[in-house]
Amino acid sequence: MINLNVNRVFLVGIGGIGMSALARYFAFKGCIVCGYDKTRTALCEQLEREGIIITYLDDESSIPLSFHTTAEDTLIIYTPAIPSNSVLLNYFKNGGFQLKKRAQVLGEISNNSYCIAVAGTHGKTTTSSLIAHILTHTKFGCNAFLGGILSNYKTNFLFSTNNVMVVEADEYDRSFLTLNPDIAVITSMDADHLDIYNDANDLKATFREFSQKVKQDGFLFKQANLPLENGQSYAALIEADYYADNIRVIDGAFIFNYIGKLGNIKDVKLRLPGNHNVENAVAAITVALQLGIDSEKIKLAVDEFLGVKRRFEVVLNTPDVKIIDDYAHHPDELKACFEAVRMLFPKKKMTVIFQPHLFSRTRDFVNEFAEVLSKPDQLLLLDIYPARELPIEGVTSSWLLDKVSLNQKELCKKEDVKKRIKELKPELIVIVGAGDIDTLVEPLKNLMQNA
Template sequence: MELSKIKRVYFVGIGGIGMSAIARYFAKRGVVVCGYDKTRTNLTIQLEDEGILVSYLDEEAAIPVSFQHNDEDMLIVYTPAIPKNSVILNHFLNGGFSLKKRSEVLGIISEGMFCVAVAGTHGKTTTSSMIAHILTDTGFGCTAFLGGITSNYNSNVLFGKNNVVVVEADEYDRSFLTLHPDIAVITSMDADHLDIYGDESHLHESFNLFADQLKAEGKLFVKEGLPMHGITYAANDNAALRASNIYVENGNFVFDFSDGYTSIKDLNLAMPGKHNVENAVAAIGVALSLGIHPKSIKKAIASFKGVKRRFEKHVNNAEHIYIDDYAHHPEELKACFDAVRQLHPDKKLTVIFQPHLFTRTRDFADEFAKVLSTADDVILLEIYPARELPIEGINSQFLLDKMTLAKKEICGKDLVVDYIKSKKPELLLTVGAGDIDTLIEPLKTTLNNA
């Protein structure tokens, strides 16, 4: 399907972070866009405010008349997160419509463009957002499709005037194999999505296939230590691109960059943690390979405000600190906890964690329990199921029983704000990829008034 011939697009699952970015892209092109999602969220409300029609009823009658009949200029985009018994999804499947996964549409959009693709089981949203910001802030320019809302632009899509596109390449369901990048970054390859891959070896195989998609003269940047050949980066001396002299100043991480040819001193990054310093090193490497001047890169790194729900500080006063993060994998939790401890080593850490997916909780229960047990106080919410049906015996109690810390308990999502109001923790961290973000505003209000 040619991009220029698409006049109408319907999104089944339009409220997803990746889906909504593509919806906004097509709307910007003047295409008629509408879609369905199960739940009304801040993101779908923003789409409505931008003139995109969103329905929350999974029934054929909710599909606009102009989308009920198949035409060559119409595209139906769906996400694998939509249940297979969805009435709207099956209406399009049974009607012979042209259906594409989100990743396939990204492949169509990026075809013919200079593509920078960032993949990894974690770190890809922050790294791709950093790259997009550097390219935008320096005037180089780019279009970007991101897996989070960038704080600098309050959006998950950027519109450039050149032929460069930055995309977050999602490994779920092998989606990233629709891309053929000119520059690729692989941030991590930790076992995840085992419901799709079965085991870590098949996940690694998929990442290798992604690397093989690189164009002939393309560049591959890989986190040092990954079992893959490429230009390595890290916060140690073993990598080709490296950060050194890392220290914390006024809540920011300061570091030096070197690739053996170019050095940039005293870079100032507002996103805490060694893992984010390493993400920045990868982004700097990409920017340098595009010919952007080191001084411009340094300025862009200093002005990067981060990504919503990635170590986002909501309360910061003398009595209380409240941070929210999207971490939902044991390695992400560990990196997040380490960053919190580096910034606030003397404070008691209270964590509210909402496990995401029954399969992930089952597959990594021991790893989750080990990391969570390093906190001072943990409150578990029930597992957020997303696309999954319950698995017998896999619940938050199953995870709680494996945790070794003394102060641990399960709390209902509807009761947790009152619980925090009574406890008044000095350092609170909410983590998870489900709907735990709906607690941010009430927790923020509670702690600001405590």
């Protein structure tokens, strides 16, 4: 049992996308919110502008004075990414504070809410964000904890006075097992996080366990190809309980007919490209219909959804050059991204800048990465972003590049990308990866705008 009726909240690792949503939630509730992170990112700076105090020094001297004396009135939240030797973390552990993981806190909030949880190895951020947007746009309302910054609202936390919660259910560290949803969506169960799970079957078994945590009178919506016995199915390219029909591209938007047991909606317009995003939209529309929201209001909300930062974000679109930024870091995500690019810009030469994420993921899926990275016209491959890992002998970007069957391919240091792009003068740039490759987006945009 977690006491959420506190006046002070300190988040160790506040700059994480999931942690920052919790910080905003408690600030919305009127708590004094402070936190620590190793690096001052743009997200941290935005939190500071919202009145949240953040320290970047892992030392107890950096903790605001009131947090030293009020253990009984304080909640400390941390992420698994924080090292066990963190000075701040150990200060709170030894000081008798209420200390909980992010997933535990989300689980407690969900227990006190009507919970809509979206899980999946990919697709969950876009799907949960679209659900939250539809509920907000139609005035149904929700408190949403999202894994990306919504372009419509410039935040990853949406709030409302009702008791409905939309949450991105994270499979990493089995965090989503703390949730007990009223409505659950499972978008995908592809092998990933094999540094946490024994193998692909272990991951699938955990997703099955999550699917069984839906409340007895609740609803489970699953992507039609998933090996789950329970739940109702949805899809984009095949018939299911709920599916998209007559998908076509008009003026850069995807238009489709929504068909399902809860009703049909004709000519839905989605500004997010790709059949995978049409599928995500089918799931989101189904949830909204299940909640009883009017279909015409849903259709208008989908039309006005601008997407999520770094989820196929078109950051530059001129007659001479296009730049797309995407968070894709798994082979299946890259495949979906590249297919969407080809559908939108079939005659453009595609230059991909990719930063592999994690040594273990690169090792586990090296052949799959090599196959999909052979699909663009040109590839600049950056060094592997280590995130929480130490290097693994023999697992390098050079090793991966050797397996890529593409003539125009090269290794490139992150600091040399801008210079190389200036030399290549590409007409279509796709920036992909989950590390710190996003810091290249604005410099490349400025470069190409002024070329």
